[in-house]
Amino acid sequence: MKLKHRIYKLIDISGLQLFDPVARLFFREEPQVQIKRITQFIVIPILAFGLFLLVWQIMAPRHTTKSGEVPKPGRVLDAAKGIWTFHNREKEKSIAFIASSDEANKILDNAKNRLEEIESSLIPAQDETIANLEILEQEWRDKNISPKIKKAANIEYEINSKQNSLKTELEELAGSIKANDKNAKEELVLRLEKLELQKSKWKIELAELKGTISILESKKYPLLERAQRKKDRLEEEKQYLSVYIGILTKNRNSKVEELNKKLVDYSNSFYAAESTKVMSSAKRLVRQKTRIEKTSESQYSAAKTLPYQTLRSLLCVFTGFIIATIFAIPLGILCGLNKTFMCAFTPFIAIFKPVSPIVWLPIGLIVVGGFIPDPENNALLSIINKLPIFSSFDVNPAFLASAITVALCSLWPTLVNTALGVSSIDVDHLNVARVLNLRFRERLISVIIPSALPLIFAGLRISIGVGWMVLIAAELLASSEGIGKFVWDMFNNGSSDSFAQMFVVVFLVGGIGLLLDRIMIVFQRLVSFDETAPSV
Amino acid sequence: MKKNIINKKYKFGLKILSAIALFIIADQPGFSQELDLEKEELKFGFIKLTDCAPIVIAKEKGFFEDEGLQVEVVAQPNWKTLLDNVINGDLDGAHMLSGQPIAATIGFGTKAHIITAFTMDLNGNGITVANSIWDQMKENDPELDKDKPKHPITADSLKPIVQEKLDEGEKLQMGMVFPVSTHNYELRYWLASAGIHPGMYTKTDIGGRTDAEVELSVTPPPMMPATLEAGNIQGYCVGEPWNQQAVAKNIGVPVTTNYDIWKNNPEKVFGVTKEWADENPNTHLAVIKALIRAGQWLDATKKKGIFRRGLDLVNRKEAARILSQPNYVGADYEVIKNSMTGFFYFQKSDKREMPDFNVFYRYYCTYPWYSDGIWFLTQMRRWGQITEAKPAEWYHKTAKEVYRPDIYLKAAKILLDEGKIDKSDIPWGTDGYKPATSEFIDGIPYNGKNPLSYLKSHKIGHKF
Known part of the structure; x- marks a missing residue:
């Protein structure tokens, strides 16, 4: 097979048909057709996304709530960078904590210089910029905001004074009515009712005016806002650097060195000790040794950051997905093979399938809590925590409960699809198996499962999508x-x-969901007999 | 009965042990290095409120590390989950509402023996009402209709609004953060002091709405402003930064702070399970030491002992900067800074100095007072969370089961020997009861030694 065909095949199997026309164009195969396909499948989606960004950029600032503005794309990018910086800083701190003294000294100088730079030149400079911008802001406010506020305030004043004058007018009128003037009295009541009606209308109007005024007042001068954010970032870095330097100067190695020095003292005094003090100084010596051992293994307890959390979520979704698969496929096969079993099982599927993860989670927590009453010394948990991948993610009951929730929500599509796949096997195939006098096991492995596989995998693909969607809610509730x-x-x-951070999560979750889906498509294509398995 | 004897024996043993320990400490300077830690890697939980500061500062300023501890500080979604995580061992200890260890120990809600040897702060809460309610309050009491109305503001001007709602067949809805939270008791106290009935808890009504004229419901602190804006509640009582957030976003007006309701009232404590404390006595001591130092750092002034206003607190800006990190409180620095540096916005036009809005060390704040525990017990009884009348001894006994000044004093003694704190910082000779005080919004005196007569002195709620 030629290289070109290999590449085509690879593209096809890897689920990246998107790039098929690019490859074909590269080998000059029907260029016109390929260009058309490229426009259709690559250029148009990119343009659509660009359009989306544009609409977002324009629309976002128009939607303001009391809690803030909808962030523009740039702001979201900033937030993503912020999350990444935070992650890196926590990582740097962990590294600093375990660095050897040579390394520590090397980075220490850099950090100190940077801190010096920030404190003595960057922050004062930024302060100056802000002071200048504040003057500009005042001008901008006088020109653009204050007239509007004044206008609104004027209307407010007018309404209030109108209301007051009407009130006093009526009061005067009431004072002038004679005791037996029935008509005038009725007239007064009518006018009073009218005034009340008018008042309630004004009240709404006034509330609206107040709203506009407060929005206007909270409008910020964009340049000043940006400068202040920049200063905030600098202050944050300064804060980080001072902690970082603290860790570097007092990290694990320096602690161990200090402890070792003491150990020497202790052992000297132990060998010089009188018989009455031998025991106590021996104890001290031993204690010091264990302390050194413990200290030399200690790690900096860094804050958990988004990259770590994402990996842990992925692990959680796969755990749940595997649990779901272990139950769903055998049950599905049983359902597909046996009508009675299917009938018995249908109500459960019908009832449990639509149940929301929010309901499953507390149940999951109770179940897990029942099995693992004491997480600190639990055999199952400690076994799980020794498994290769799990060991770096601190599996706890909340993790297991989330995984079980994922399993409970995501097993249904696989189950139903498996049942469908098994029950719709070509009768001829089964007949052949019967003629060959195959036993149940052989029939299962060589006929039933293979022919149901494409549908099973279609089910799995839906399952993992559901699981990923459900997981976020489960983790949120379980605080896993x-x-x-x-x-x-x-x-x-x-x-x-x-707000901006929420948008970052939207793209992250969406991106990973897309990736998971693509992976499942690849599997699905690998087991399919026909070439027309879904690719979108 | 048997349990009691064991308890007494245990306590006696503990006293001897502590005496021995103190003797050894006194003998050996620099004992801190010798604390034989049972556990070095710890995990503490907190709720995103500025009063979690001692834990966060002890970590960020390296006070935990000085004790040889590696501490992970993890945000918890709500008070219930936090308590559950402490009980099931996922967390070693946590930032807790003062009422939580007591309620857990006596079995209101989840039952578990939780103890505390450290009070984290005083004051720090506010009561915020929606703008519309504030407008009506101003109509009822023209004195309030100023840029800077006179404080304290009582609920007297709220009473007609409540009555009007009741006549319409509705009840005013207000939010608090947890059934046994200081906020619940403070809000109830404020309402009841103006003759508004906030409702009773009974055996069957665990929502606490029986006979209520104003209905209180639980909302997690960070959700308060959004819930107020949505109109589900018309007011709330919560810690910072969620009152300042309401001002910043123009959705409500803080009418009073708990400093006015009860001057220098205890707010949060550091809680651990008794089991954990028994298994890790030295680690517990090390943690308390670090927390005391964090409190000291937070309340440090330029010149020792000189304190006039919030700005004299030299470390508070840095503290606000640390707290505004996303993994801690995470709100904007500007919002956190207000109350942390001793200022409080009641309205945009009404910024006041409140140097004692958050107290972390002064006024013997960190000491776990029995009398504080007893006040919470009287409130739990007053509102029916404790369903049966109890004798006075029960109050004292329960408070002593939860509040553990013995551990606190041991830790403080070590710090004193290391020269890290002043002798005058700690009330060494106290019996654990604060002097009687009548600095409440309604002036009713409280003496922790006499809980039953205190219960009798209130108009609304159980009297015995």
Whole structure:
């Protein structure tokens, strides 16, 4: 087979048919057709996305709430960078904690210089910029905002004074009515009713005016806002650097060195000790040794950051997905093979399938809590935590409960599809198996499963999509360290960056969902007999 | 009965042990290096509120590390999950509401023996009402209709609004953060002091709405402003930065702070399970040491002992900067800075100095007072969370089961010997009861030694 065909095949199997026309164009195969396909499948989606960004950029600032503006794409990118910086800083701190003294000294100088630079030149410079911008801001406010506020305030004043004058007018009128003037009295009541009606209308109007005024007042001068954000970033870096330098000067190695020095003292005094003090100084010596051992293994407890949380979420979704598959496929095969079993099982599928993850999670927590009453010394948990990949992700009951929730929500598509796949096997195939006098096991392995595989994998593909969608909610509720917890934490922060961080998560979750889907497509294509398996 | 004896024996043993420990400490300077830690890697939980500061500062300023501890500090979604995680061992300890260890120990809600040897802060809460309610309050009391109305603002001007709603067949809805939170008791206290009934808890009504004129419901702190804006509640009582957030976003007006309701009231504590404390006595000591130092750092002034206003607190800006990191409180620095540096916006036009809005070290703040525990117990009884009348001894006994000044004093003694704190910082000779005080919004005096007569002195709620 020629290279070119190999490449085509690779593209086809890897689920990247998108690039098929590019490859074909590269080998000059029907260029016109390929260009048309490229426009259709690559250029148009890119243009559509560009259009989306444009609309977003224009629309975002128009939608302001009291909690803040909808962030523009640039702001979201900033937030993503912020998350990444935070991640890197935590990583740097962990590295600093375990660095050898030579390495520590080397980075220490850099860090100190940077801190010096920030403190003595960058922050003062930024302060100056801000001071200048504040003057400009005042001008901008006088020109653009204050007239509008004044206008609104004037209307407010007018309404209020109208209301007051009407009130006093009526009061005067009431004072002038004679006791027996029935008509005038009725007239007064009518006017009073009218005034009340008018008042309630004014009230709404006034509330609206107040709203506009407060929005106007909270409008910020974009340049000044940007400068202040820049200063905030510098202050944050300064804060980080001072902690970082603290860790570097007092890290694991220096602690161990200090402890070792003491150890020498202790052992000297132990060998010189009188018999009455031998035991106590021996104890001290031993204790010091264990302390050195413990210290030399200690790690900096860095904050959990989004990259870590994403990986843990992925692990969680796969754990749940595998649990779901282990149950769904055998049950599905049984359902497909046996009508009675299918009838018995249908109500369960019908009832449990639509149940939301939010309901499953507390149940999952109770189940897990029942099996693992004491997470610190639990055999199952410690076994799981020794497995190769799991060991670096601190599996706890919340993780297991989230995984079980994922399993409970995502097993249904696989189950139903497996049942469908098994029950729709070509009768001829089964007849052949019967003629060959195959036993059940052979029939299962060589006839039933292979012919049901394409549908099983179609089910699995839906399952993993559902699982990924469900996981975020589960993690959020269980506060299991993952993307869900990140979302909840950032939302709870209620800072001016919170909205933008939510948007970052949207793209992250979407991107990973897309990736998972693509992977499942590849599997699906690998097991399909026909070449027309779905590719979109 | 048997349990009691064991408890007494245990306590006696503990006293001897602590005496021995103190003797050894006194003998050996620099004992801190010798604390034989049972566990070095710890995980503490907190809720995103500025009063989690001692834990965060102890980590960021390296006070935990000085004790040889590596501590991970993890945000928790709500108070219930936080408590559950402490009980099931996922967390070693946590930032807790003062009422939580007590309620858990007596079995209101989840039952578990939680103890505390460290009070994290004083004051720090506010009561915020929606703009529309504030407008009506101003109509009811023209004195309030100023840029800077006179404080404290009582709920008297709220009463007609409540009555009007009741006449319409509705009840005013207000939010608080947890059934046993200080906020719940403070809000109830404020309402009841103006004759508004906030509702009773009964055996069957665990929502606490029986006979209520104003209905209180639980909302997690960070959700408060959004819930107020949505109109589901018309007011709330919560810690910072969620009152300042309401001002910043123009959705509500803080009418009073708990400093006015009860001057220098205890707010959060550091709680661990008794089991954990028994298994890790030295680690517990090390943690308390680090927390005391964090409190000291937070309340440090330029010149020792000189304190006039919030700006004298030299470390608060840095603290606000640290707290605004996304993994801690995460709100904007500007918002956190207000209350942390001793300022509070009641309205945009009404910025006031409140140097004691957050107290982390002064006024013997960090000491775990029995009398604080007893006040919470009286409130739990007053509102029916404790369903049966109890004798006075029960109050004292329960408070002593939860509040553990013995551990606190041991840690403080070590710090004193290391020269890290002043002798005058710690109330060494106290019996654990604060002097009687009547610095409440309604002036009713409280003496921790006499809980039953305190219960009797209130108009609304159980009297015995």
